[in-house]
Amino acid sequence: MTRQAIGILGGTFDPIHFGHLRMALELYQTLNLTEVRLVPCYQPVHRKSPIASAEDRLAMVRAAIVDEPALKVDDCEIKRQGLSYMIDTLLYLRKNNPDTPLCLIMGIDALLGFPSWHRYEEILDLAHLVIAHRPQYHIPDAGTVSKLINQHLQHHPAVIHELLAGTIILQPVTPLDISATDIRKQIAMGRSPRYLLPENVYKYIEEHGVYHICHI
Numbered sequence: 001m002t003r004q005a006i007g008i009l010g011g012t013f014d015p016i017h018f019g020h021l022r023m024a025l026e027l028y029q030t031l032n033l034t035e036v037r038l039v040p041c042y043q044p045v046h047r048k049s050p051i052a053s054a055e056d057r058l059a060m061v062r063a064a065i066v067d068e069p070a071l072k073v074d075d076c077e078i079k080r081q082g083l084s085y086m087i088d089t090l091l092y093l094r095k096n097n098p099d100t101p102l103c104l105i106m107g108i109d110a111l112l113g114f115p116s117w118h119r120y121e122e123i124l125d126l127a128h129l130v131i132a133h134r135p136q137y138h139i140p141d142a143g144t145v146s147k148l149i150n151q152h153l154q155h156h157p158a159v160i161h162e163l164l165a166g167t168i169i170l171q172p173v174t175p176l177d178i179s180a181t182d183i184r185k186q187i188a189m190g191r192s193p194r195y196l197l198p199e200n201v202y203k204y205i206e207e208h209g210v211y212h213i214c215h216i
């Protein structure tokens with residue numbers, strides 16, 4: 001007998017914004033997840049190091065979810081340090097939650113790069129993939145991603161609570177065309193990122209000068 005599924009949303013969160021938060025909350029509600037855990041990475045594998053320190057990114061995530069019990073933060077990748085491989089995070093979560101289906105949430109942009117993730121084929125043995133639509137990105141109709149979808153796609157989302165792992169579901173969420181890169185660009189240009197992210201995250205950025213010497 002499995003438990004209700006939990007969601008896992010990994011990211012650099014440099015900084016966290018309403019695109020991440022709204023997606024996490026909507027999926028929590030539409031998929032009846034017990035919670036969604038936000039997992040800030042320490043050192044991303046396929047991109048430049050984040051601009052903000054791990055400590056600041058973690059603090060901004062904590063600030064963003066302070067009033068929302070459906071969303072939790074998990075600092076396992078920051079504590080582990082080194083390169084943040086999702087497979088290691090899922091092995092750790094599976095060990096601590098042997099009977100809980102795990103739903104790895106990602107936007108389509110992240111799915112497009114999924115075949116280059118370390119040991120990506122094993123990820124579906126440990127978790128379901130919940131793919132959220134993101135403005136300007138489309139699922140390809142050929143190639144590895146398309147094959148994975150053909151093999152694992154499940155049209156009935158309730159299955160995520162019955163099986164521990166192994167299915168892919170595509171889930172529409174309110175399209176919010178917000179990106180952390182754009183927020184950092186706005187700050188670098190001396191513009192305010194206000195209303196793209198929670199007010200207390202905006203205040204944290206201001207008070208700590210997080211992106212003041214920002215190279216985007």
Ligand code: ATP
Pocket residue numbers: 010011012013014018019020023105106107108109110132133134135176177178179180181182
């Ligand atoms: P950057 O612009 O620095 O690449 P980002 O805004 O894409 O950052 P990440 O921390 O890299 O944020 O993203 C973490 C996860 O959130 C990824 O799975 C990504 O697809 C998803 N995501 C980010 N922004 C949105 C958005 N506006 N709508 C839906 N999903 C999003």
